[in-house]
Amino acid sequence: xxxxxxxxxxxxxxxxxxxxxxxxxxxxxxxxxxxxxxxxxxxxxxxxxxxxxxxxxxxxxxxxxxxxxxxxxxxxxxxxxxxxxxxxxxxxxxxxxxxxxxxxxxxxxxxxxxxxxxxxxxxxxxxxxxxxxxxxxxxxxxxxxxxxxxxxxxxxxxxxxxxxxxxxxxxxxxxxxxxxxxxxxxxxxxxxxxxxxxxxxxxxxxxxxxxxxxxxxxxxxxxxxxxxxxxxxxxxxxxxxxxxxxxxxxxxxxxxxxxxxxxxxxxxxxxxxxxxxxxxxxxxxxxxxxxxxxxxxxxxxxxxxxxxxxxxxxxxxxxxxxxxxxxxxxxxxxxxxxxxxxxxxxxxxxxxxxxxxxxxxxxxxxxxxxxxxxxxxxxxxxxxxxxxxxxxxxxxxxxxxxxxxxxxxxxxxxxxxxxxxxxxxxxxxxxxxxxxxxxxxxxxxxxxxxx
Amino acid sequence: xxxxxxxxxxxxxxxxxxxxxxxxxxxxxxxxxxxxxxxxxxxxxxxxxxxxxxxxxxxxxxxxxxxxxxxxxxxxxxxxxxxxxxxxxxxxxxxxxxxxxxxxxxxxxxxxxxxxxxxxxxxxxxxxxxxxxxxxxxxxxxxxxxxxxxxxxxxxxxxxxxxxxxxxxxxxxxxxxxxxxxxxxxxxxxxxxxxxxxxxxxxxxxxxxxxxxxxxxxxxxxxxxxxxxxxxxxxxxxxxxxxxxxxxxxxxxxxxxxxxxxxxxxxxxxxxxxxxxxxxxxxxxxxxxxxxxxxxxxxxxxxxxxxxxxxxxxxxxxxxxxxxxxxxxxxxxxxxxxxxxxxxxxxxxxxxxxxxxxxxxxxxxxxxxxxxxxxxxxxxxxxxxxxxxxxxxxxxxxxxxxxxxxxxxxxxxxxxxxxxxxxxxxxxxxxx
Numbered sequence: 050x051x052x053x054x055x056x057x058x059x060x061x062x063x064x065x066x067x068x069x070x071x072x073x074x075x076x077x078x079x080x081x082x083x084x085x086x087x088x089x090x091x092x093x094x095x096x097x098x099x100x101x102x103x104x105x106x107x108x109x110x111x112x113x114x115x116x117x118x119x120x121x122x123x124x125x126x127x128x129x130x131x132x133x134x135x136x137x138x139x140x141x142x143x144x145x146x147x148x149x150x151x152x153x154x155x156x157x158x159x160x161x162x163x164x165x166x167x168x169x170x171x172x173x174x175x176x177x178x179x180x181x182x183x184x185x186x187x188x189x190x191x192x193x194x195x196x197x198x199x200x201x202x203x204x205x206x207x208x209x210x211x212x213x214x215x216x217x218x219x220x221x222x223x224x225x226x227x228x229x230x231x232x233x234x235x236x237x238x239x240x241x242x243x244x245x246x247x248x249x250x251x252x253x254x255x256x257x258x259x260x261x262x263x264x265x266x267x268x269x270x271x272x273x274x275x276x277x278x279x280x281x282x283x284x285x286x287x288x289x290x291x292x293x294x295x296x297x298x299x300x301x302x303x304x305x306x307x308x309x310x311x312x313x314x315x316x317x318x319x320x321x322x323x324x325x326x327x328x329x330x331x332x333x334x335x336x337x338x339x340x341x342x343x344x345x346x347x348x349x350x351x352x353x354x355x356x357x358x359x360x361x362x363x364x365x366x367x368x369x370x371x372x373x374x375x376x377x378x379x380x381x382x383x384x385x386x387x388x389x390x391x392x393x394x395x396x397x398x399x400x401x402x403x404x405x406x407x408x409x410x411x412x413x414x415x416x417x418x419x420x421x422x423x424x425x426x427x428x429x430x431x432x433x434x435x436x437x438x439x440x441x442x443x444x445x446x447x448x449x450x451x452x453x454x455x456x457x458x459x460x461x462x463x464x465x466x467x468x469x470x471x472x473x474x475x476x477x478x479x480x481x482x483x484x485x486x487x488x489x490x491x492x493x494x495x496x497x498x499x500x
Numbered sequence: 501x502x503x504x505x506x507x508x509x510x511x512x513x514x515x516x517x518x519x520x521x522x523x524x525x526x527x528x529x530x531x532x533x534x535x536x537x538x539x540x541x542x543x544x545x546x547x548x549x550x551x552x553x554x555x556x557x558x559x560x561x562x563x564x565x566x567x568x569x570x571x572x573x574x575x576x577x578x579x580x581x582x583x584x585x586x587x588x589x590x591x592x593x594x595x596x597x598x599x600x601x602x603x604x605x606x607x608x609x610x611x612x613x614x615x616x617x618x619x620x621x622x623x624x625x626x627x628x629x630x631x632x633x634x635x636x637x638x639x640x641x642x643x644x645x646x647x648x649x650x651x652x653x654x655x656x657x658x659x660x661x662x663x664x665x666x667x668x669x670x671x672x673x674x675x676x677x678x679x680x681x682x683x684x685x686x687x688x689x690x691x692x693x694x695x696x697x698x699x700x701x702x703x704x705x706x707x708x709x710x711x712x713x714x715x716x717x718x719x720x721x722x723x724x725x726x727x728x729x730x731x732x733x734x735x736x737x738x739x740x741x742x743x744x745x746x747x748x749x750x751x752x753x754x755x756x757x758x759x760x761x762x763x764x765x766x767x768x769x770x771x772x773x774x775x776x777x778x779x780x781x782x783x784x785x786x787x788x789x790x791x792x793x794x795x796x797x798x799x800x801x802x803x804x805x806x807x808x809x810x811x812x813x814x815x816x817x818x819x820x821x822x823x824x825x826x827x828x829x830x831x832x833x834x835x836x837x838x839x840x841x842x843x844x845x846x847x848x849x850x851x852x853x854x855x856x857x858x859x860x861x862x863x864x865x866x867x868x869x870x871x872x873x874x875x876x877x878x879x880x881x882x883x884x885x886x887x888x889x890x891x892x893x894x895x896x897x898x899x900x901x902x903x904x905x906x907x908x909x910x911x912x913x914x915x916x917x918x919x920x921x922x923x924x925x926x927x928x929x930x931x932x
Binding site for chain 1: 566567568569846847848849850852853865871891892
């Protein structure tokens, strides 16, 4: 292999500005009023509605759709947001095809569910556009709660606590609130700085002090927070990424998908963001699809996703897999990386075919293949920051490096709750994190009022 | 294809679909377009005395829409023709000449004095029209001037005007009735007694569509003020069908031929009117909402239906009338229960919640811990509410109990007919 061949082809401006704008325009444009009324008319207003049961935040879906029908949009938005203050973002990013819309009885009837996600967006958009305050705070309780983490779990918890009359300080590691809504979700799912608009709305209820750039482990410890506050909620997400455990995993050109996505989300001009000509993504979850599709839309010539199991086991929904394919991404199943090749920079990834053995366990086969790559993105999941585990939250019971909680989010400590991706048993969805935050806030409220 | 050629009072038309007297029949231009499209006849927009009346130059119509903006109900405050009588007569004469096979009927509205009728009817008849329709129906505007529904609401006036018209006309006379009465039979009887050859019904129903949610005035308005109009369109069909059936089944009125009007939009609506006793039908709103082209489906659909049923048009007329009776004659020994087809059920739960909240608590929502909707025969009164609300066609059906015991009442199923007139709970019962 000549030295020349080893030069990675990574550069910006692969596409013209207008192409980038098209590629990163909104994936699902919002419904017009007439579209929304027709979509709303399709709702059967089910009894004990299966869609509501399927919603992790228990939104009264037939209820909010009924209000769209009658042009009572403020009432509709309130029905949504009182269960899920992130109803705006969830309308954009929820995998509705495996949640509410999968449960919709129209599915049984005609294979075409009510467009619940788009209707939810239709009802909530005006509230965020105009920053219409729909919520009031209960009488001040005199209690103060520390919320660690400014993502969906933390802000959901903070908002509910504020509603219930408590004062809240949110300690947010990043420069902006929103967590993965701001730094993680694919750009074409949340355009026009919506994550910030939503965070601003959530904070506007009052009683919530946001402290950006203050992280557990760096600036704060759980002990000091417990001393200074009446209760603590931890919603720090997952700070570290999993490792493949291969030699030369840190070779230049092998990157963590979430870091690149964060960079992409914060980029002022996507034309200036460098992207590889040939991109290989390792993993099978939403992040794998997000990085693959966004790489393609930035102008990567070839994007391969390689996942060690089959399509059914992928964490990404069928809809996401289809989105990747229609965006020109190739998905390879049943293969795992075994070697990164290249001298100063990765040039090739060598894969080993996998299969299930008689006992249903994943095993290697003798078959190998290689994919050339200018960039390799690892999207094989995240884990709770081990430093945090060792120091800042030492004393909290954990399991498989996640915080153990009961069904109200309560940890092994009497005054500490946790939720979102950092707790055991989560499913890494925004909507689940929002529910964790809400449920924990209500439990914290009960705890504070028992005193 | 079944022959739809229709003869009503000796007036023949290639099909039984006439355009009702209304804006679509105001001018030769419109009527030409209608006849080109295939309409069987037209009742010309109501003629009055000269000088003509004046219409408002603001909103004359209002509508109730579905969320898909489908027009369900329609309202108008337009008056009779606002063109000079001679203009109308000239155009009618030309139309009849150009379209000799189509029915052309003149609608008239005149003051309640005999001279007016004997003066104008011969003038109008001279155009070659096939008949008259006396507009005793319009509930707005003209009724304030003692015409239209103001006549139709007083049987004596109907009879009087019908007599004057019959004396002045040699062609058939149809009396158009207003539904803005508590009982349609006295007006129909009055028309018959006055010598009218037929009745047509219904005209429009007094209505206000809604308020404007910003100004909180009624809507629509003319310069901030509004007035009630006449309601029509799909929403009024059941009201019209009842009135048609009442006339068709009542001994004193059943002899009079009926031209059915009221919300006819497709061929099925026409079947409803014909089977319940109308000999032909008139259409306005559907044409005003969709244009004249709807005649294609009306003609084609009715023709195919008659083929399927192996019926002639005349045999369809009144076919369902014997099935209409008074409540007191319904068989109280007849028992039906709702049955839910579990294969078709999509588990929306609508049947359960409406039965639970508003009826007889006769449908489950959970069976053995599973979401499951099933009729509880011991509670079901056979009311048909679940069938009415179920979004899936044919998923819930009503099935007759023919033997055994009704689990609700514990009474054995009787094959005998027994109605309220002889029921022991009826203090006015007659002996069997």
